[in-house]
Amino acid sequence: MSEEAIIVDRGYRPYEGARGTLRSSMWAIVKDGYRRALGLRRRAWSKVMPWGLIALMLMITFVVIAVAWFAGDLIPDLPSYAEYFDLTSQLGLLFVALTGPLLLVPDRVNGVLAVYMSRPLRMVDYLLAKTAALVSLMLTFYLVPQAILHLGLAGLSDDGFFTYLGENLDVLWKVPVVALAYIATHGSIAFAVSAFLGKSGLASGLYLGFVIITNNVAGLIVGSANFIGAKYAALFAIEQHPRYVRDWVFDSNAGFLIMEDAGFDAWVSAVCILFVVAGSALIVWRQYRKLP
Amino acid sequence: MTLFSVDNLTHNYGEIQALTDVTLAVPDGAIGLVGANGAGKSTLIKILLGLLTPTSGEVEVLGENVRTHVREARARVGYMPEGDCLPVDQSASDFVAYAAELAGVPAKAARRRASESLALVGLGEERFRYLKDFSTGMFQRVKLAQAIVHDPRVVFLDEPTAGLDPEGREQMLELVNRLSDYNISVIFSTHILSDIERTCDWVVLLDNGRVKRNSPLDRLGSHGVVQLELIDDPQSTAEILRSRGLTVTVNGFRMSIPSADGVTTMIRDAFAETGTGIRSMTETQVTLEEAFFAVGPDFPPPVPT
Numbered sequence A: 001m002s003e004e005a006i007i008v009d010r011g012y013r014p015y016e017g018a019r020g021t022l023r024s025s026m027w028a029i030v031k032d033g034y035r036r037a038l039g040l041r042r043r044a045w046s047k048v049m050p051w052g053l054i055a056l057m058l059m060i061t062f063v064v065i066a067v068a069w070f071a072g073d074l075i076p077d078l079p080s081y082a083e084y085f086d087l088t089s090q091l092g093l094l095f096v097a098l099t100g101p102l103l104l105v106p107d108r109v110n111g112v113l114a115v116y117m118s119r120p121l122r123m124v125d126y127l128l129a130k131t132a133a134l135v136s137l138m139l140t141f142y143l144v145p146q147a148i149l150h151l152g153l154a155g156l157s158d159d160g161f162f163t164y165l166g167e168n169l170d171v172l173w174k175v176p177v178v179a180l181a182y183i184a185t186h187g188s189i190a191f192a193v194s195a196f197l198g199k200s201g202l203a204s205g206l207y208l209g210f211v212i213i214t215n216n217v218a219g220l221i222v223g224s225a226n227f228i229g230a231k232y233a234a235l236f237a238i239e240q241h242p243r244y245v246r247d248w249v250f251d252s253n254a255g256f257l258i259m260e261d262a263g264f265d266a267w268v269s270a271v272c273i274l275f276v277v278a279g280s281a282l283i284v285w286r287q288y289r290k291l292p
Numbered sequence B: 001m002t003l004f005s006v007d008n009l010t011h012n013y014g015e016i017q018a019l020t021d022v023t024l025a026v027p028d029g030a031i032g033l034v035g036a037n038g039a040g041k042s043t044l045i046k047i048l049l050g051l052l053t054p055t056s057g058e059v060e061v062l063g064e065n066v067r068t069h070v071r072e073a074r075a076r077v078g079y080m081p082e083g084d085c086l087p088v089d090q091s092a093s094d095f096v097a098y099a100a101e102l103a104g105v106p107a108k109a110a111r112r113r114a115s116e117s118l119a120l121v122g123l124g125e126e127r128f129r130y131l132k133d134f135s136t137g138m139f140q141r142v143k144l145a146q147a148i149v150h151d152p153r154v155v156f157l158d159e160p161t162a163g164l165d166p167e168g169r170e171q172m173l174e175l176v177n178r179l180s181d182y183n184i185s186v187i188f189s190t191h192i193l194s195d196i197e198r199t200c201d202w203v204v205l206l207d208n209g210r211v212k213r214n215s216p217l218d219r220l221g222s223h224g225v226v227q228l229e230l231i232d233d234p235q236s237t238a239e240i241l242r243s244r245g246l247t248v249t250v251n252g253f254r255m256s257i258p259s260a261d262g263v264t265t266m267i268r269d270a271f272a273e274t275g276t277g278i279r280s281m282t283e284t285q286v287t288l289e290e291a292f293f294a295v296g297p298d299f300p301p302p303v304p305t
Helices: A023-038 A044-072 A079-107 A123-156 A160-165 A171-196 A200-224 A230-234 A238-250 A266-287 B041-048 B068-076 B092-102 B106-121 B136-148 B168-181 B193-199 B235-243 B263-274 B288-293
Strands: B002-013 B016-027 B029-032 B056-061 B077-079 B154-158 B185-190 B202-207 B209-217 B222-230 B249-251 B254-258 B278-285
Touching: A023 A044, A023 A123, A044 A079, A044 A123, A044 B249, A079 A200, A079 A238, A123 A160, A123 A171, A123 A266, A123 B092, A171 A200, A171 A230, A171 A238, A171 A266, A200 A230, A200 A238, A200 B168, A200 B185, A230 B209, A238 A266, A266 B263, A266 B278, B002 B041, B002 B077, B002 B185, B016 B041, B016 B209, B041 B056, B041 B154, B041 B185, B068 B136, B077 B136, B092 B106, B106 B136, B136 B154, B136 B168, B168 B185, B168 B193, B185 B193, B202 B288, B222 B263, B235 B254, B235 B263, B254 B263, B263 B278
Parallel strands: B029 B185, B029 B202, B077 B154, B154 B185
Antiparallel strands: B002 B016, B002 B056, B202 B209, B222 B254, B222 B278, B249 B254
8 A cells, every 4th residue: 555545534524416306306216116126235035036037037938939949830829929918917917916015015114204205205206106116117027028029039030030020010019008907907906905004925915815816706706697787797807807908909819808708898998997096096095195 | 594483383183282373483503392292292393394284374494385395395304203214124325325315316426425424323334234133223323314314404303312222322412413513403302301401502392282482492591599609708798688678598608689670780789898709690590301390370481582
């Protein structure tokens, strides 16, 4: 070390730098949401679940591409973009069951809302930022594998890379729209459940239970009950609404759907999704408006 | 400069009236907010921060109307809540930097500010440890660090010494005292009177939702008695003062005389006549403890400022 080297301890000093606007405060919440949901800057075990699901999601994509590459001629009916949602939406459901509660519950349970609300933020700003974090995370979760799949299939196409992309331009809007339908349905219920519970794990479990039970009970009533109005039970098969919208958007029929069985059109599912979002937003707002 | 002012402030929790027609203005500096549990301290702080909307009345913090300009007001304040407010799965550095970003400090500067604030509270070495591993005393310090990381003009401290051992409490009070070096005003809410005496120069005493005192700590009021400590025998001076109509009580080399207009001049003249030496002459002041426990209209009012 140089003889002239000195240690300078600047210590605490008044801050005279730039200060951001509301948008920068909200962006800070969004970034914190990413870190929490993905377990970044946290202990190793926090990373296992989210990154495990991401790895699985990507694995499915690469398997489909690999099958198309090595055995495309032998298996002509590779999953379509719509069917691919069926393969991945269960993982999406698990991912939102994990991240939804993580975004809301710890802040409330740890009392951190008192700190947030002493900053130039209002509760509505906080909730909007949390929603933005969830939606952007989920969009990435759904769209990145779809984009890889799209580019992979384009690369393997006999017609050539750019010809394939040109012929499939419609997926550029269809896939995001369907992804948003899944995210809106799953995410809003996950937030509504999380607004009530004090443990993230419990909220995740209850959310999954709610989705599975409503689906099965609705299916059972529509399929076997013969009282007047039984078909309306299909409206409560919440998990199936985005699937019906997916079939509507892609003009496909990727499997049995309770809503279809009950004789409803796909637009009814789209309206149900809007109701679920509005209802969940109302529930969350009622819970949070008097906090901290 | 007025730190905060409230005008005819009333707040009800249903049937319970937490604050009743409170009107006060508090200057810059270290302000003690004292009162028993349920006196309305935390309610007042939450209203000042815009966390609660008052039932009626107007509130201004640093000249900003909290009802209409809550963001502007909050941009210049820091808050150390009484209860838990730290995410245990994060490191101290990450959380304090995040708290700075929430107040609008850019990310890079926020990390630097977090280091500086944690160093100030004595956690420079431990800043990368997870909060889960922190003791109560360290928790309180992190809470203080997040409250000052964005360099607020005023910081609200709600029971900052709660749960601390004597050494931790001592260090926390020292830290609070140091905040004035950085031009940060303090609003210190507590029911521990000695903490206020150690750190504040102004006190707001709340009782049952009403303001009992709002004055400088050294002017809480006078008992209306002049106390004299003498070097020589006081009897001759006492006789002169009695002959001029004053009530004089003598106890050894001490003398007490009820305060009144012109009494100090009469005392001076009497001592000049007798040549008796005086060690000290003071008017006895109301202590914070006396003011806190005082009841009834006869208790001395605060000295006008």
